[in-house]
């Protein structure tokens with residue numbers, strides 16, 4: 001008890017169960033997230049820097065981009081797991097999905113007001129809240145702009161210390177350009193681990209800004225550069241899918257033969273059609289296939 005109290009007063013961040021364990025995060029990402037060296041590095045660095053600052057000047061805003069099934073939602077849940085004592089069960093982690101929460105275009109004004117109040121209310125209760133916005137490329141543009149006052153360094157939101165919050169935006173936008181860069185590296189026989197943010201960042205921003213269905217389209221969030229880190233997720237190679245299959249089989253406590261793993265791999269779709277370099281669905285359908293095949 002004493003040690004934990006000391007830790008809390010020293011770091012000043014045990015409020016609302018916020019107990020980041022970033023070494024554990026780093027280990028779990030290295031062990032469980034396959035083929036995403038760039039995303040893992042960027043997230044760990046950004047979060048470390050953020051939580052080690054007593055009074056951050058703005059909230060941490062991360063934007064995850066990449067092909068389906070590449071691990072965007074998975075990584076965000078591992079991050080949350082290691083930020084709070086009770087992980088994803090912590091009530092100060094809030095998930096938003098356009099289909100669930102903002103389904104009807106005619107209600108945009110209502111959604112905006114509800115969202116603004118929800119964020120403000122929750123930040124008043126707990127400044128160390130995390131807000132995760134899924135499928136940003138299906139969000140009606142405009143809704144997300146109500147977040148602008150909460151994301152920047154210079155606004156004051158009365159009664160809240162909004163600067164300690166973490167916002168994560170997830171979308172497939174930019175997936176095509178990320179895939180193209182990864183494919184070019186593969187064709188040039190360059191190591192995938194050589195891909196750096198500078199190879200992708202501006203192309204992703206351009207892709208997002210030119211997608212009218214994206215929640216960031218014409219948004220002040222992009223125009224005012226309120227995103228701290230753009231986090232690209234690379235398309236997964238068959239070797240990564242193999243790792244996902246093995247992990248899933250182990251989790252389900254199923255015995256597996258190499259032949260069966262190969263059959264699952266053979267049953268997936270890869271692109272480009274002639275070269276079959278990357279999985280079209282990433283690891284997304286692996287869990288159900290493992291249950292079916294093993």
Ligand SMILES: Nc1ncnc2c1ncn2[C@@H]1O[C@H](COP(=O)(O)OP(=O)(O)OP(=O)(O)O)[C@@H](O)[C@H]1O
Pocket residue numbers: 032033034035036066067068069070071072073074075171172236244282283284285
């Ligand atoms: N890079 C990865 N390493 C390990 N497991 C992965 C990876 N990518 C995906 N998975 C597995 O596949 C499941 C689905 O992935 P996830 O939901 O994170 O994909 P996503 O990128 O968010 O896809 P979408 O864009 O369709 O929402 C995860 O729960 C995880 O088990």
